[in-house]
Every structure is written in C-alpha cells, then in structure tokens.
Amino acid sequence: MAKIFTDKDANLELLKDKKIGVIGYGNQGRAQALNLRDSGLDVIVGNIKDYAWELTKKDGFDVKEIRETVKESDVILLLIPDEVAPKVFKEDIEPYISPGKVIDFASGYNIAYGFIIPPQGVDTIMVAPRMIGKGVRGLFENKKGFPVLIGVEQDSSGKAWDYTLALSKGIGAFLPGGCGVSSGFYEETLVDLFSEHSWAGAMLYLLQTCYEVLIEEGVSPEIAILELYASGELGEIGNSIAQLGLWNQLKLHSHTSQYGHMTWGKRYITEETKKIMKEAIEEIKDGRFAKEWALEQSVGLPSFNQLWKLRLSYSLCKEEDELYKILGRR
Numbered sequence: 001m002a003k004i005f006t007d008k009d010a011n012l013e014l015l016k017d018k019k020i021g022v023i024g025y026g027n028q029g030r031a032q033a034l035n036l037r038d039s040g041l042d043v044i045v046g047n048i049k050d051y052a053w054e055l056t057k058k059d060g061f062d063v064k065e066i067r068e069t070v071k072e073s074d075v076i077l078l079l080i081p082d083e084v085a086p087k088v089f090k091e092d093i094e095p096y097i098s099p100g101k102v103i104d105f106a107s108g109y110n111i112a113y114g115f116i117i118p119p120q121g122v123d124t125i126m127v128a129p130r131m132i133g134k135g136v137r138g139l140f141e142n143k144k145g146f147p148v149l150i151g152v153e154q155d156s157s158g159k160a161w162d163y164t165l166a167l168s169k170g171i172g173a174f175l176p177g178g179c180g181v182s183s184g185f186y187e188e189t190l191v192d193l194f195s196e197h198s199w200a201g202a203m204l205y206l207l208q209t210c211y212e213v214l215i216e217e218g219v220s221p222e223i224a225i226l227e228l229y230a231s232g233e234l235g236e237i238g239n240s241i242a243q244l245g246l247w248n249q250l251k252l253h254s255h256t257s258q259y260g261h262m263t264w265g266k267r268y269i270t271e272e273t274k275k276i277m278k279e280a281i282e283e284i285k286d287g288r289f290a291k292e293w294a295l296e297q298s299v300g301l302p303s304f305n306q307l308w309k310l311r312l313s314y315s316l317c318k319e320e321d322e323l324y325k326i327l328g329r330r
C-alpha cells in the first residue's frame, strides 16, 4: 500500500533559508510560485522573455533568464512543458546546476524515459499535483489542499524526501483535503499516460460518437450538445465521483437512471476493452508512445497539427461554436 503523507510529516523550515527558483510561469509555475511565496518562502522566477515575463513582474516577482535563476537558486522547480524541458535542461540548467542543489519535477515523464538524466550530486525529486494550476492556486486561496504524487529519483543529500514533503507543504498540497502519496517518476508517468490514453481519450471519442448517433436520430445539435456535456452535468458528476465515490455517487441519480447506468451502460465494456488497455500499458512501459511523440516533435508536429485541423472541422465543433456564442462562452 502507498504511504500517505499529511501536514504533520512536512517541515517547511527546511526551505526557509533557501532560494527557490521556479522555472516557467505557466499553469503550474505561476500557481506554485504564488503559493510558495504566500507560504513565506523566498521565490524567484526564471523564464524566457515572452508573454509570461511581463506577468511575472506584474505579480511582483524578481524574474531573470533561466540560467541566472538556476545559478542563484538552491531549489529549482522545473515547470515548463515536458516536451521542451530536455532542450532547456541541456542548455540552460545542466551547465549551471551544482552538487548540493535540488531539482523538482511536476511530472515523471522526462526522467522516466531518460530524456533528462539527473545531474550528479543533485537531489532529484518529484511533486506532481493531481490538480490543474488554476486549482492549485484557487484551492490554496480557499485554504484547501489537493493530492500530490511524490517521489525521489536521486537522494544525494540524504534529505531528498524531506525536501519533497516540504515543497508539497509549501505549494499548499497539505492544507485540509490534500495529501502526498509516495510514488516515483515511473509510476507517475504510467498512471498519467494510461489515464490520457484510456478513459480520458476514450471519453472524448465516446461523446463525439454519441453526438453523431443522436443527430442521425433527428435530435437537434443544440439539444445533443447540452445533453452530452455543455449543461455542466458531466462536471457535477465528476465532482460527485471525487466526493462520494465512483458508484456511490449514482445514489444522487433517479432510480431509472441508476438502473440504466448499471445494466445497459455495461455492454460497451467487453473483454476486448481490457485487452486494449493491457496493450496501452505495454506501449507506455516499453516507451513506444514516448518514442512516437519525440519523433513527431522532431519533424515539426505534422500529424499533431493535422489531428487538430481534422478535429476542429467536425460539425460538432461548428455547432458548439454557435451554441457557445449564444451562451456567452465564446
């Protein structure tokens, strides 16, 4: 069983005399930098001279070029997109990070697949929020926590786990409702990619197919889109699953709905589904997905761009645009 950590396990004092350098000021970077500063820690930001540079200054941070931030910081949080991190690491971090420092990742991906090799003598840790950046900040402001998967890849100081816990506390994960779960870079990558390649991806295709079937049955696009996801009911159900449990939340539905969910809903999941899931696991474990994605990036994202073009050409997207304009969401 995984070990669960809470507030009592973490000591923020460990970070009190340290300079924390947050690299990247996007979804996670901004949220974590603001939370760490509000936790009383000394935070500087490293970013490229781009859109976020100005925002960083507006938020009152000392912002510098990435390599300068790395030189000045004791603890470095690498919070830039996973696909750009290996190049940035090679050029702007590795040459300037010295033994005794700590580097923290919010995802296991680059270490798990060897795209980044932990530098010698540097504590290499992971604090991976199970929460989008907006939620990391919003929950903190409401004095609530969120779960983080934590792990240590290289413990040079003998204090890497303590740093992991202290950082989790600093970003607000251990406020009420949150916790840290002991994991590792490989496990985090496996569960993260598996979720994206299985239920999360399949859900989008399932909703798309449901839309097509309803339209073929003469249902109007507006009603189909509202019924399937635009009403926000889907989000409410997701929230109820988180609060009450996967099946327990069904008790909030009518008896007719409960019966339908438990009986006629089941036929879409067959033995074949599980076989596909096992294959997906193998593709993640042996690096097939990571290699394919790395190759796609190295040739300038032709398939990725084509996939986007095709998805946005679906009639669902056009109808959705019209409806969302009326609803004031565009």
Ligand code: NDP
Residues within 6 Å of the ligand: 024, 025, 026, 027, 028, 029, 047, 048, 049, 050, 051, 052, 053, 078, 079, 080, 081, 082, 084, 088, 105, 106, 107, 128, 129, 130, 131, 132, 133, 134
């Ligand atoms: P974002 O896409 O929001 O990060 C954007 C930041 O990275 C910006 O500051 C951007 O600068 C900077 N950046 C973009 N390209 C480059 C580049 N080539 N060189 C240097 N800096 C660059 O990332 P996320 O916050 O989404 O992800 C950060 C990490 O957090 C990842 O490891 C991700 O897996 C993990 N994570 C993300 C979650 C999320 O909520 N999205 C949830 C949990 C984990 P500028 O804007 O100035 O161009």
